[in-house]
Amino acid sequence: GAVVSQHPSRVICKSGTSVKIECRSLDFQATTMFWYRQFPKQSLMLMATSNEGSKATYEQGVEKDKFLINHASLTLSTLTVTSAHPEDSSFYICSARVGQGQYFGPGTRLTVT
Amino acid sequence: DAKTTQPTSMDCAEGRAANLPCNHSTISGNEYVYWYRQIHSQGPQYIIHGLKNNETNEMASLIITEDRKSSTLILPHATLRDTAVYYCIVSSNNAGNMLTFGGGTRLMVKP
Numbered sequence: 116g117a118v119v120s121q122h123p124s125r126v127i128c129k130s131g132t133s134v135k136i137e138c139r140s141l142d143f144q145a146t147t148m149f150w151y152r153q154f155p156k157q158s159l160m161l162m163a164t165s166n167e168g169s170k171a172t173y174e175q176g177v178e179k180d181k182f183l184i185n186h187a188s189l190t191l192s193t194l195t196v197t198s199a200h201p202e203d204s205s206f207y208i209c210s211a212r213v214g215q216g217q218y219f220g221p222g223t224r225l226t227v228t
Numbered sequence: 229d230a231k232t233t234q235p236t237s238m239d240c241a242e243g244r245a246a247n248l249p250c251n252h253s254t255i256s257g258n259e260y261v262y263w264y265r266q267i268h269s270q271g272p273q274y275i276i277h278g279l280k281n282n283e284t285n286e287m288a289s290l291i292i293t294e295d296r297k298s299s300t301l302i303l304p305h306a307t308l309r310d311t312a313v314y315y316c317i318v319s320s321n322n323a324g325n326m327l328t329f330g331g332g333t334r335l336m337v338k339p
Contacts, residue, residue, distance in 0.1 A: 119271075149326045158315075159272070159329040208271050210327075215260070217327055219271035 117143045117213045121220035128199055129228055135195045136223045138209030144189035145211035150182075153206040153222075165192040199227040232316045237334040240310075246303040248333050250316030253297040258320050261292060262327065263301045265312040272315065272329075275301065306337045 118141040128134050138148055146167045151159040163184055164172040171184035183195040196203055204227045210219040233251040240246040252261065260279050264272040276283055276290045278299075283290045289302040303310055315332040319325050 121271075151329075158331055159266075161326050161328065164326055206269070210271075212325075215277065216274055217262075218274060219264075222269070222271045224269070 117141075117211070117216070117218045119209065119211050119218050119220040121207075121209060121223050123223060124221060125224045125226075127226045127228060130200055131198055133195055133197045134199055134225060135193055136207055136209075136225075138192045138194070138211075138220055140190045140211045140213075143211070143213050145192075145213070146189060147212050148186060148192040149210045149212075149217075150184065150192075150194050151208045151210065153208060159208060162194075196225065199225070201227045203227050232318060232330050234314075234316050234330065234333045236331065237336065239336050239338055240303075240306045242308055242337055242339050243305055246301075246306040246310065246335060246337070248301040248303075248314050248316075248335065249298065250301070251298045252316070252318045255296050255318050256320070259318045260320070261290065261296075261299050262317045262319060263288070263290065264315045264317065264327075265310075266315065266332070267309075267312045275314075306335075308337050308339065311335060311337045 120139045122137045148165040150162045152162050153159045161174050162177045165184045165186040167186045173179045186192040206222050208222045210217050260277050262277040263275040266272045276288050278290045292299045313332040313334050317327045
């Protein structure tokens with residue numbers, strides 16, 4: 116199946132700093148990518164839909180100025196968590212739609228201290 | 229997207245078949261049934277999907293009832309590595325459609 120990668124896999128940052136997470140489609144082009152967040156013992160929650168060449172669509176309750184999404188090419192979408200706080204600590208997962216399937220990256224564990 | 233209902237948890241003996249049920253009584257005609265699983269601290273892994281016919285691949289079989297209101301994922305010979313949370317999701321096939329995850333079923337395969 117299609118491969119989606121994320122970088123970094125794990126990051127620790129200090130409160131108030133910004134962190135960028137990259138999501139790449141390795142063997143296909145993706146006009147649409149999705150960003151999810153997962154807190155411990157909970158299910159995945161969709162944060163935003165990232166569209167190549169246009170603005171992302173954010174789910175209700177997700178601050179677009181805090182979670183900046185850029186989808187500048189057909190193989191790369193980035194999520195920047197600005198002014199991170201401990202409550203932003205979570206597992207961030209991206210995915211891309213390919214044909215009838217949707218493939219997920221391995222996730223990025225963010226810890227804000 | 230239609231909502232799904234799954235048991236919170238299930239146990240299965242290693243080597244036996246694991247049958248994971250899912251109810252999706254409000255599924256629409258153009259919505260597919262997708263199954264994913266998530267092993268601890270990893271991204272979800274695609275397993276199988278179908279519209280109305282039963283499907284089989286190297287990982288599992290998907291049995292969809294004739295009225296499409298429920299389905300069953302079958303892992304024919306469960307191994308310890310199949311221990312994971314299994315998500316049943318219904319979604320249309322539009323390219324821009326995201327997948328909405330419910331609580332899933334935590335399958336524990338025991339030796």
